[in-house]
Amino acid sequence: MTEHVPAGSGPAGPVPGGGFPSVRPRRLRTTPAMRRMVAEHRLHPAELILPVFVRAGIDEPVPVSSMPGVVQHTRETLKKAAAEAVRAGVGGIMIFGVPEERDKDAVGSAGTDPDGILQLALRDVRGEVGDDLVVMSDLCLDEFTDHGHCGVLDAQGRVDNDVTLERYAEMAVVQAEAGSHVLGPSGMMDGQIGHVRRALDEAGHQDVSLFAYTAKYTSAFYGPFREAVASSLKGDRKTYQQDPANSRDAQRELSLDLAEGADMVMVKPGLPYLDILRDFAERADVPVGVYQISGEYAMVEAASQNGWIDRDQAIMETLTSFKRAGANLILTYWATEFAGKL
Numbered sequence: 001m002t003e004h005v006p007a008g009s010g011p012a013g014p015v016p017g018g019g020f021p022s023v024r025p026r027r028l029r030t031t032p033a034m035r036r037m038v039a040e041h042r043l044h045p046a047e048l049i050l051p052v053f054v055r056a057g058i059d060e061p062v063p064v065s066s067m068p069g070v071v072q073h074t075r076e077t078l079k080k081a082a083a084e085a086v087r088a089g090v091g092g093i094m095i096f097g098v099p100e101e102r103d104k105d106a107v108g109s110a111g112t113d114p115d116g117i118l119q120l121a122l123r124d125v126r127g128e129v130g131d132d133l134v135v136m137s138d139l140c141l142d143e144f145t146d147h148g149h150c151g152v153l154d155a156q157g158r159v160d161n162d163v164t165l166e167r168y169a170e171m172a173v174v175q176a177e178a179g180s181h182v183l184g185p186s187g188m189m190d191g192q193i194g195h196v197r198r199a200l201d202e203a204g205h206q207d208v209s210l211f212a213y214t215a216k217y218t219s220a221f222y223g224p225f226r227e228a229v230a231s232s233l234k235g236d237r238k239t240y241q242q243d244p245a246n247s248r249d250a251q252r253e254l255s256l257d258l259a260e261g262a263d264m265v266m267v268k269p270g271l272p273y274l275d276i277l278r279d280f281a282e283r284a285d286v287p288v289g290v291y292q293i294s295g296e297y298a299m300v301e302a303a304s305q306n307g308w309i310d311r312d313q314a315i316m317e318t319l320t321s322f323k324r325a326g327a328n329l330i331l332t333y334w335a336t337e338f339a340g341k342l
């Protein structure tokens with residue numbers, strides 16, 4: 001953007017007293033009506049996506065202690081949460097399945113069992129909301145493996161990329177058959193988008209979309225999620241998730257996911273990676289999403305419980321920062337609540 005600056009004067013300084021007392025940006029901040037009118041970015045409920053957890057073998061919802069206000073749902077309460085999201089005008093729901101501990105194994109079999117918790121929940125939710133809400137599912141093995149990694153391990157205990165791709169392909173078809181509209185491959189295996197796309201097409205699921213977790217960084221902010229999905233992970237995910245020190249890597253992931261046929265792309269986490277989000281918004285020719293993850297949620301809730309920040313204002317500020325950076329879609333645990341406040 002070019003700014004009109006009178007010749008020989010340099011940029012307009014702080015006013016008044018900066019040489020241009022008639023140039024007053026504060027005029028546009030004078031009243032709520034004025035601020036509302038000139039606001040460049042607004043949130044709409046339809047661009048919010050609610051991530052939810054559904055757990056096998058429980059009769060009552062189980063609170064996630066590190067995410068005050070978030071629960072592991074039973075199949076019944078999940079249906080209610082989905083119906084509530086529809087009423088609030090939320091755009092989509094992203095479902096994570098939490099199997100019973102005894103159903104976890106080395107290859108994450110529960111993730112491809114047509115009667116596994118995620119598949120049952122997808123059927124329940126589609127039965128409840130039909131096409132009124134975009135129903136999405138996490139496509140990853142970490143919730144279902146007894147070692148907690150996002151893929152299958154080789155003899156040395158390393159995550160085997162190509163063997164894992166085969167498991168993702170199976171998962172994709174099973175989730176599509178259970179009624180998922182959109183699959184979210186989140187395991188950061190190379191080639192996962194192209195591989196899953198081919199498997200879906202071969203099985204006749206050309207209409208099922210892929211929302212690629214394109215830039216997914218190794219992050220301390222996933223902490224509360226690991227409680228939410230009762231993760232069995234002992235080590236870390238540094239050999240497959242991105243290093244926070246890098247941004248070219250994210251550009252490369254974006255090129256690959258677009259070439260492989262991603263219908264939507266995502267940056268995750270949100271707040272610490274707004275620069276990456278902006279890059280994607282400028283480059284991608286598909287909708288760009290951002291995932292405001294568990295630790296970002298916990299951080300705001302914890303500070304506001306202590307009376308250190310104003311909760312609602314802080315939440316709105318973070319959501320608005322994603323819009324300003326160029327996000328079209330926002331995954332947030334506050335989706336239903338805030339859809340009602342916009």
Ligand code: PBG
Pocket residue numbers: 138140141142143150186187221222223224225226292293294295
């Ligand atoms: C992997 C997955 C994770 C999250 C979403 N999908 C966890 C991880 O990579 O460790 C994190 C979401 C959050 O923290 O809110 N299935």
